[in-house]
């Protein structure tokens with residue numbers, strides 16, 4: 248009863264913001280009340296952001312060092328795609344050849360996990376108390392990444408995105424059409440924008456969005472969906488393994504702040520250029 252009254256009162260006092268929730272009440276009191284709380288929480292976060300300084304930074308170097316430059320308690324959401332820590336040589340010979348030609352980073356092996364452990368330790372104080380964390384990974388690395396992340400954060404779900412990027416050719420294995428994202432929260436976490444399924448259909452978004460900048464590049468589209476679900480305009484997104492800057496472009500296009508770190512100069516320069524292009528088209 249109290250929940251129903253809260254929704255009615257909110258709708259009466261601020262019909263523009265909450266008026267539509269009275270219709271929802273007819274279907275489910277709990278759902279209408281949950282949505283009221285989610286909107287109020289979002290409003291509160293927006294108010295807190297008023298007069299907050301712009302925080303947009305791209306660092307060249309090792310994220311274990313550069314993370315020190317990120318202000319404490321400043322990050323609302325991490326969207327990152329570290330080396331998976333599995334042998335990349337799981338494609339066809341032709342794919343591997345192309346990958347090797349274009350990708351100078353040689354560290355895609357098991358030593359990423361001790362690095363991630365150290366990074367998570369340094370990352371924790373940089374996060375706001377209710378931040379969300381998304382880490383792209385592979386099913387092959389999940390069993391290592393999960394306990395590591397769960398020691399520092401609260402791992403909430405396994406997200407799947409469909410991409411159909413594997414060209415395959417080997418009839419001994421199934422071709423991989425989907426990949427994984429580990430979703431975690433700092434503290435109790437914030438609410439996601441709507442009640443969503445843990446599945447994203449990205450098929451088409453990689454090729455449709457045009458250029459290929461980095462071999463394991465992610466789509467701007469999926470980064471945008473994650474960022475939109477976990478932040479409001481003006482909040483800050485961090486990617487400590489930013490590669491060609493896909494997360495940062497997505498954040499820029501959504502008017503969020505962003506902080507990126509990349510070890511290799513070549514990808515750092517690509518990221519800089521992509522962000523500059525995104526800013527230019529923002530201003531047009």
Ligand SMILES: C[S@@+](CC[C@H](N)C(=O)[O-])C[C@H]1O[C@@H](n2cnc3c(N)ncnc32)[C@H](O)[C@@H]1O
Nearest residue numbers: 309310328461463464465488490491493509510
């Ligand atoms: C999987 S790629 C990220 C690709 C990115 N999602 C994109 O769309 O372009 C991982 C990136 O992490 C970088 N990297 C590896 N170790 C790093 C470290 N210790 N600090 C910062 N960047 C690192 C690699 O150079 C590589 O560009």
